[in-house]
Amino acid sequence: MTRLASAFAKGHPALVTFITAGDGDTAANLDALVEGGADVIELGMPFTDPMADGPAIQAANLRSLGKGTTTADIFAIAAAFRQRHPQVPLVLMGYANPMVRRGPEWFAAEAAKAGVDGVICVDIPPEEDEALGPALRAAGVAPIRLATPTTDAARLPAVLEGSSGFLYYVSVAGITGKQQAALASIEENVARLKAATDLPVAVGFGVRTPAQAAEIARVADGAVVGSALVELIGQYGAQAPDHVRRLTASLAEAVHRAGNMSLGSSLRA
Amino acid sequence: MTAKPNSFRTMPDERGHFGQFGGRYVAETLMPLILDLEREYRAAKADPAFKARFDDLLEHYVGRPSPLYFAERLTEHFGGGQIWFKREELNHTGAHKINNCIGQILLAMRMGKTRIIAETGAGQHGVATATVCARFGLPCVIYMGETDVERQKPNVFRMKLLGAEVVPVTSGSKTLKDAMNEALRDWVANVHDTFYIIGTAAGPHPYPELVRDFQSVIGREARAQMLARTGQLPDLLIAAVGGGSNAIGLFHPFLDDPEVAMIGVEAAGHGIETGKHAASLTGGAPGVLHGNKTYLLQDEDGQITEAHSISAGLDYPGIGPEHSWLHESGRVKYLPITDDEALEAFQLCCKLEGIIPALESAHALAALPKLAKDYASDQRILVNVSGRGDKDIFTVAQHLGVKL
Numbered sequence: 001m002t003r004l005a006s007a008f009a010k011g012h013p014a015l016v017t018f019i020t021a022g023d024g025d026t027a028a029n030l031d032a033l034v035e036g037g038a039d040v041i042e043l044g045m046p047f048t049d050p051m052a053d054g055p056a057i058q059a060a061n062l063r064s065l066g067k068g069t070t071t072a073d074i075f076a077i078a079a080a081f082r083q084r085h086p087q088v089p090l091v092l093m094g095y096a097n098p099m100v101r102r103g104p105e106w107f108a109a110e111a112a113k114a115g116v117d118g119v120i121c122v123d124i125p126p127e128e129d130e131a132l133g134p135a136l137r138a139a140g141v142a143p144i145r146l147a148t149p150t151t152d153a154a155r156l157p158a159v160l161e162g163s164s165g166f167l168y169y170v171s172v173a174g175i176t177g178k179q180q181a182a183l184a185s186i187e188e189n190v191a192r193l194k195a196a197t198d199l200p201v202a203v204g205f206g207v208r209t210p211a212q213a214a215e216i217a218r219v220a221d222g223a224v225v226g227s228a229l230v231e232l233i234g235q236y237g238a239q240a241p242d243h244v245r246r247l248t249a250s251l252a253e254a255v256h257r258a259g260n261m262s263l264g265s266s267l268r269a
Numbered sequence: 270m271t272a273k274p275n276s277f278r279t280m281p282d283e284r285g286h287f288g289q290f291g292g293r294y295v296a297e298t299l300m301p302l303i304l305d306l307e308r309e310y311r312a313a314k315a316d317p318a319f320k321a322r323f324d325d326l327l328e329h330y331v332g333r334p335s336p337l338y339f340a341e342r343l344t345e346h347f348g349g350g351q352i353w354f355k356r357e358e359l360n361h362t363g364a365h366k367i368n369n370c371i372g373q374i375l376l377a378m379r380m381g382k383t384r385i386i387a388e389t390g391a392g393q394h395g396v397a398t399a400t401v402c403a404r405f406g407l408p409c410v411i412y413m414g415e416t417d418v419e420r421q422k423p424n425v426f427r428m429k430l431l432g433a434e435v436v437p438v439t440s441g442s443k444t445l446k447d448a449m450n451e452a453l454r455d456w457v458a459n460v461h462d463t464f465y466i467i468g469t470a471a472g473p474h475p476y477p478e479l480v481r482d483f484q485s486v487i488g489r490e491a492r493a494q495m496l497a498r499t500g501q502l503p504d505l506l507i508a509a510v511g512g513g514s515n516a517i518g519l520f521h522p523f524l525d526d527p528e529v530a531m532i533g534v535e536a537a538g539h540g541i542e543t544g545k546h547a548a549s550l551t552g553g554a555p556g557v558l559h560g561n562k563t564y565l566l567q568d569e570d571g572q573i574t575e576a577h578s579i580s581a582g583l584d585y586p587g588i589g590p591e592h593s594w595l596h597e598s599g600r601v602k603y604l605p606i607t608d609d610e611a612l613e614a615f616q617l618c619c620k621l622e623g624i625i626p627a628l629e630s631a632h633a634l635a636a637l638p639k640l641a642k643d644y645a646s647d648q649r650i651l652v653n654v655s656g657r658g659d660k661d662i663f664t665v666a667q668h669l670g671v672k673l
Binding site: 058128149150172 | 284292296298299453457458558560565567569572
């Protein structure tokens with residue numbers, strides 16, 4: 001079983017956390033996520049033009065690039081993480097241009113070498129899959145796709161085709177870190193997605209608190225939290241890891257327990 | 270170089286690719302809308318009523334056809350080929366931008382969209398968008414980099430007079446690319462009711478194609494006017510290229526006339542060698558930004574680098590994907606022109622022709638000192654004067670050390 005598959009097969013929903021590479025002490029913050037109980041880690045690749053991101057992650061991108069973070073630095077962070085944490089899945093998330101700059105084969109090979117399990121590219125939809133997808137699949141790195149409220153039944157098969165690892169459901173039509181969608185609509189959409197795929201479905205965008213994450217975890221295989229963690233890193237700088245660990249721990253507890261509750265209620269029913 | 274295509278006018282392919290360029294590199298949220306837009310555009314293109322409405326507005330609202338003008342004194346000055354102007358600066362709102370805005374707002378209404386957003390650099394596209402929104406009674410939000418809001422105050426006020434909300438963008442370099450990022454963020458959150466009127470022949474498919482088609486009225490008119498006036502086609506076309514909508518609008522109807530040479534002028538800012546320029550083809554490399562694959566100013570890690578040009582309308586680190594393809598296929602040549610060369614041409618055009626050109630168009634005019642003498646007096650060089658320069662007088666005064 002792959003690291004990603006194992007993370008979604010622990011008998012409880014998965015907490016998926018996101019931070020931006022090169023923003024703050026990334027190694028210490030990654031360790032804090034693991035210590036806090038994150039099941040999957042998304043490491044954001046900073047980009048000058050993060051079109052799909054809200055203010056919190058935009059600011060993290062600028063802080064990271066302002067410190068001179070390079071693509072080589074990001075792979076070094078990933079490789080060192082893999083050394084320290086052989087079992088925790090690590091996914092790179094970002095935009096197309098830094099991923100294809102030296103060619104998709106180069107990027108996929110470096111990702112595989114660094115022990116990266118999957119790649120989420122925000123601006124390569126299935127229609128442009130050949131720009132990166134074949135290289136990732138050949139290198140054994142999972143191309144993780146996004147589904148959104150606008151992904152209708154006609155499109156869904158194209159989104160699922162060639163994707164692996166998990167399916168990331170973007171719960172709101174919008175940018176990261178803003179409002180959360182109504183739970184009823186999330187539940188309905190996750191059910192729709194799960195009817196079409198065996199991949200685990202993780203839900204993100206606008207999930208900030210343990211209570212929100214628990215609600216998501218009751219209806220999906222995983223909850224993704226990004227902006228709330230990234231804001232802590234922006235706020236506390238070198239002191240961030242303690243804060244990141246504490247928030248992650250309370251998120252993990254809420255998400256993991258939500259699974260028991262939903263299991264309990266379905267057993268009762 | 271790869272084998273020459275039989276025609277240069279059949280692009281893009283059904284997936285929106287111009288060779289390796291173009292495409293639909295957008296977030297999944299936007300994909301269904303982009304596909305909808307493409308379907309609706311195909312239907313509109315085949316609908317005689319849509320074309321009739323577009324043509325009627327261009328004639329009676331925009332004031333088309335724009336004149337073809339023989340620039341007699343500039344011709345004498347350079348002593349080479351005949352210099353002709355396509356007078357897009359005489360259009361309503363003072364630039365070619367309005368052609369595209371008329372087409373896109375008709376599409377927006379056809380799709381039942383009730384809210385319009387746009388990005389703008391110099392403010393010309395913002396003014397043109399605000400204008401059509403006023404004309405058709407749709408609410409309008411214009412994203413504009415804070416730096417550009419500052420250097421293009423008259424256009425900001427024009428947009429507000431026309432009823433638009435102008436949102437200054439403070440992220441990144443606070444110029445056109447950041448305004449486009451912010452417009453995309455708005456769009457992704459408001460896909461259900463909002464139409465994004467992109468101002469240049471770039472962005473995800475079908476935008477590069479539809480903007481080109483709406484702007485091709487420039488080249489179709491110029492072709493007919495030139496044949497009517499001189500009995501011959503022009504020998505050389507020159508147009509400034511930022512994103513490249515005025516250039517592709519002029520060039521496209523001539524692409525399969527091998528006797529017509531074409532030059533797109535890129536903004537070289539302080540000079541290519543200084544790194545402070547906006548010449549994506551001369552100084553950039555292929556990459557993916559704002560929905561399309563095209564030449565971009567970027568570093569070795571694919572981070573977008575800041576563009577520089579005296580002209581806010583050319584101050585963008587990318588270029589429309591069809592230009593990238595025409596560049597690689599060799600059909601169109603691209604020439605960098607510096608701020609100083611453009612300023613000189615700006616003044617020369619004012620003095621010799623009594624026409625104040627936009628700084629964007631001044632870049633095209635600045636190619637004349639380099640090229641005109643290579644042409645004989647019976648040959649015709651057609652320059653697209655894409656916009657008027659009233660908006661630029663403050664910038665020009667500042668560079669000439671004049672206090673207004």
